[in-house]
Amino acid sequence: MLAAVVRAFGGPEAVEIAEVAVPEPAAGQVRIKVAAGALNPVDLATRAGFFGGEGRTIGLGWDVAGTVDAVGVGAAWRVGDEVVALAPGVAEPLGAHAEYVVVAADAVAKAPASVDAVRAGTLPLNGLTAAQALDLLELEPGSSLLVTGAAGAVGGFAAQLAARRGLVVTGHARAADEELVRSLGAAHFTAEGVRPGSVDAVLDTAMLGAPALEWVRDGGVYVGAQPGRQPGSVRGVRTTAVAVSADGARLAELVRLVDEGALSLRVAETFALPDAAKAHARLAGGGVRGRLVLVP
Template identity: 60%
Template sequence: MRAATVSRFGGPEAVEITEVPVPAPGPEQVRIKVAAGALNPVDAAMRAGAFGGEGERIGLGWDVAGTVESAGSGVRWTAGDRVIGLCTGHRTPLGTHAEYVVLDADAIAAAPATLDDTHAAALPLNALSAAQALDMADLKAGQSLLVTGAAGGVGAHAVELAHHRGLKVTALASARDEEFLTTRGADHFLPRDEPLPAGAFDGVIDTALLGVTALAAVSDGGAYIGVWPGQEPAPERGIRVDALDVRADGAQLGELSQLADQGVLLARVSETFPLADAAAAHARLAEGGLRGRLVIAP
């Protein structure tokens, strides 16, 4: 089968389409026939060598939407089930940008019934990241949350989920995104080129990696949650500082799938590319300016 991989680090030109064996599911695993897989910034970071592995062949792709093709023992999923899932790991030999992928059965969930595979594939990594970041922030209904980079994949879902949980949400993004974010649940909007009010929020989810600038906007004893481990600022003023290391969680993903069906979460897709053009998809990602995920389909 074909898969998008890298064996040397670099720009989009480093992405290769290689022939690899079809993976076999072990106990409590499923093999998924891939219909679509979103392209995320983490894939570009892997391609560029941010997580090491020089000389290894590394598979690309974390998000997947498709159908169960076969299953190992002890699995409740059956052939033909339509699912979504998350393949975590920075240096795995096979990712989801492939014709087939094997995942642990507890890493997948039923796909949203209201979404086609292309849009369903944009959900797992970004929605799980947003949900788990909110869990880490541990704010209560009525408290205030700032989301930086709020128009991005993780940021927009953080706005939607925070609103759903009853938080008072302020979205920080480009001025052109104000209408979109207020319709998705932001109570207030701040243009990203304006200074942040000091100590104004009970917590911040800093998807824009503003660091100390975002930390200054958190009140004493509040919470700062970053999305890139090792990039978070040093704690101060009793603020709890942490960074998300997203994990696969099929049960939580199932809840998020239901929220997508209910209209709480909006899966956004900007463009689609065939697997053969995975390098072109990486080049488009590098150009920036996207409002929605790029999706690769075998």
């Protein structure tokens, strides 16, 4: 089968399409015939060597939508089930940008019935990141939350999910994105920032760091989108970052929201798997609204 891999770190040109063996599911795993999967910034970081693994073949891709093709012992799925899943890992020999991928059975959820595989393939990583980040905030309904990068994939999901939780969301993005951000559930919008100490919490998907922390009131909370890059605590503000984990049950909740029309999936462009390097170059160029999706 074909898979997008990196053997030597570098720019988009480092992405290779390799012929590799079809993986076999072990106990508690399923194999998915991949129909689509989003390209995410974490893939660019993996390709560039941010997570290490020098001298190894490293697979790319975390998001997958497709069909269960084989089932390991004890995995409660059936061949033919249409599913979505998160295939986490930054230094594994095979990722989700491939014709087949093996994942833990408990990382899998039934695919949304209301959208095609291309759109479904944008949900797992960014949806779970947003949901798990909101959990870390531990905010009560009525609390004020500023989401940076609110026009982006994680930020957009976060704005929608936070509004459903009864939080008063301010979206932070470029001025040109105001209409989009408000359509995602933000009650307020800013392109410049807000008064220091004026919100209960910040979810910093744009990783602005210290400037975003200044917007949080004393004793509030800051959650970043990249573990280890959150600023240190000041003024009693609790600072942490989300480290996304696979969770099939939580993913199923997000799928339900998609099918109810409460969570929107945004696709900017699709690329055939052999054109993965072109997709990497497009994402690295910036300005993408919605996800780039690879289709085997």
